[in-house]
Amino acid sequence: NIYAAYTGAHMKELEAKQALWRKxxxxxxxxxxxxxxxKLVDSEAYCGGMLDISGGHMHPLNLVLGEARAFESLGGTIYEMSPVARVDHKRARPTVHTREGEVSARLVVLCGNAYLGEAVPELVSRVMPVSTQMITTAPLGEELADALIPSDMCVEDVRYILDYFRLSADKRMIFGGGTVYGGTDPADVVAKLRPNLEKVFPRLKGVKIDYAWSGNFALSFTRMPQMGRIGANTYFAHGYSGHGVTGSHLFGRTLAEAIDGDQTRFDMFEKLPWYPFPGGRLFRAQYSTIGSWWYSFKDAVGW
Structure with a gap:
């Protein structure tokens, strides 16, 4: 993995991170x-960066499909298209209510993250849905693709509102970025991301975009994920703030340990403090947007 820096201030930030992690x-x-x-990323946009030699990248959809198959092979059942309206977690056996029925269970684990909606009012103020966008080019061909990212690594810059990108197996450029606080989708994903793509890689100016989409992640105010319990037998985990592939797997293991009787790691995470977003539910998106303008200004001028 590569962290790319636009300014000297970004490089100082990376130097500080390297020193902290070494401790x-x-x-x-x-x-x-x-x-x-x-030599790793053929772009003139960056002044330097940092290489994480322990990192890597994967196909997240294939990962979740494989995990779903493993779950079902062990006797589990997945019910799709069954939105949860509310959860009664105060009973000894918590009850999950859907539009067409209800399920009573010994234990419930809430992992709705950015899509939990209003089903559990106690958790609504803990996180805010934020949308991020992605585009995928037509296949570039091996020669051009390998010239743009000779290392075939995944890349993210270190700005507050960042870009991130990598090559697919069939040599497309997958390019993501953009942030919309509150979780709404922009009217035109391609129009929003294409200028950033072409800034990083001018050789891709006018390239055909085959796919574009948007999805939400759950942002916590501290950017730290949260895990805990509401009621005696209802657990929750959410707020991965853009690092859900790693965070959700760690929290899944920790929750499994807790349910199986070992509360050691669960207790450590549950005790971490959380803070609501300024402005409450009504104005949290607006306040966060204004704050992002300040940090984006600092990125632009190199503070």
């Missing part, structure tokens, strides 16, 4: 100057 035994992050980064 905890993570000595696998290498700082890169402009020339070293250019």
């Amino acid at each position: 905890y035994g993570m000595d696998d992050h290498l700082l890169l100057d402009r020339e070293a980064l250019r």
Whole structure:
């Protein structure tokens, strides 16, 4: 994985991160100057960056499909298209209510994240849905694709509102970015992301975009994920703030341990403090947007 820096201030931030992580035994992050980064990502947009030699990238849809198959092979049942309207977690056996019925269970684990909606009012103020967008180009061909990212690594820049991208197996450029607080979708995803794509890779100016989509992640005010319990037998985990693939798997294991009787790691996470968003539910998106303008200004001027 590569963290790309636009400014000297970004490089100082990466230097500080490298020093902090080394204190905890993570000595696998290498700082890169402009020339070293250019050998990995052929873009003039960046002044340097940092290489995480322990990182990697995967196909997240294939991951979840594989996990679903494993779950079903062990006797589990997945009910799709069954939105939950509310959860009564105060009973000894919590009850999940859908539009067409209800399910009573010994234990309930709430993992709706950005899509939990109003089903559990106690959790609504803990996180805010935020949408991020992605586009995928037509196949670029091996020669062009390998020239743009010779390392075939995944890349993200370190701005507050960041871009992130990688190559697919069939040599398309998958490019993501953009943020809409509150979880609404922009009217035109391609129009929003194409300028950033072409800024990073001018050689892709006018390239055909085959796919474009938008989806939500759950942002916590502190950017730390949250795990806990409401009622005696209802657990929850959410707020991964853009790092859900890693965070949800860690929390899934921790929740499984807690349900199986080992509360050690669960208790540590449950005790971490959380803070509501300024402005409450009504104005949290507006306040967050205004705050993002300030940090985006700092990124632009190199503070």
